Amino acid sequence: MAEAALSSVAKPAAQGGLREKVLRQFQFGDNAFHLLTKTCAIAVLVMLGGVIISLIDGSIPALSKFGFGFLTSQAWNPVTENFGGAPAIYGTIVTSVIALIIAVPLGFGIAVFLTELCPYGLRRPIGIAVELLAGIPSIIYGIWGMFIFAPFLQATVQPLLIGTFASVPLLNQVFAGPPYGIGILTASIILSIMILPLISSISRDVFDTVPPVLKEAAYGVGCTRWEVMRSIVAPYTGVGLVGGVMLALGRALGETMAVTFVIGNAHKIYPSILGPGTTISATIANEFTEADGQIYTSSLVTLGLLLFIITFIVLAISRLMLMRIQSKGAR
Incomplete structure (x- = not known):
């Protein structure tokens, strides 16, 4: 009887531990996916900013010489x-x-x-x-x-x-x-x-x-x-x-x-x-x-x-x- 009682107590505990492990895995996957998508979004913004900065920097000599008359x-x-x-x-x-x-x-x-x-x-x-x-x-x-x-x-x-x-x-x-x-x-x-x-x-x-x-x-x-x-x-x-x-x-x-x-x-x-x-x-x-x-x-x-x-x-x-x-x- 005592062994049966111990097993009945240990079984829910084991199930609870397995559930927590699965939840941690899901949470890790969600966090990794969130980080990946956020990194991709930031990378796009960084590349776009780099293009803008390069264009502005390369345009300075011409704009300095011609001004808005270039348009x-x-x-x-x-x-x-x-x-x-x-x-x-x-x-x-x-x-x-x-x-x-x-x-x-x-x-x-x-x-x-x-x-x-x-x-x-x-x-x-x-x-x-x-x-x-x-x-x-x-x-x-x-x-x-x-x-x-x-x-x-x-x-x-x-x-x-x-x-x-x-x-x-x-x-x-x-x-x-x-x-x-x-x-x-x-x-x-x-x-x-x-x-x-x-x-x-x-x-x-x-x-x-x-x-x-x-x-x-x-x-x-x-x-x-x-x-x-x-x-x-x-x-x-x-x-x-x-x-x-x-x-x-x-x-x-x-x-x-x-x-x-x-x-x-x-x-x-x-x-x-x-x-x-x-x-x-x-x-x-x-x-x-x-x-x-x-x-x-x-x-x-x-x-x-x-x-x-x-x-x-x-x-x-x-x-x-x-x-x-x-x-x-x-x-």
């Missing part, structure tokens, strides 16, 4: 060491905006077709075909644009635009000739093709998250397909759509090789989008290997800093837009 000057003369970033800033913003104007409606249209209109058996093949565009290297887009697409635009589209808007005020300046083939418009179209898969795939995935019961209820009360997309799907997926567009804008702002091939690489601002131009990324790619002076190198680093600032502003605006959309949805 408005169109000069780019390595011989006299007179540099300005206005054409590159202008080209970066204009090409990205035109690319979005072209790609956003097409991307949304592809997403609507694949989720609402396309026969079920064709959805996967068409979706894969569109997404394959994202896997093509940018230099391939550049080669195709330079040797095939630009000559096509020079022979057909650009003369048509010049002739059509020749008598229209303002637009005759925007579409002024001669038709070079390469230029701002060509680079923008190439960029729109490159960001199209990103917009369409994200939009399609976001549209698929809409509960079918909401669309079925709308169809049940007599709504058309357009009314369902406008009043049900678009408000429900607004945050995701804006996020996809901003991701595509970030891709367009930083694209280098494809733009370098087809934009013309002219350090001058032309009022016509048919004329040649340059972007920040294209300028850095073309000039960095030839930069042999402190001011020359610092000017290129300053362009990199400006691209970083532009991207940061775009991301900040996108976050504000997302917050406003989320707050409206909560109301």
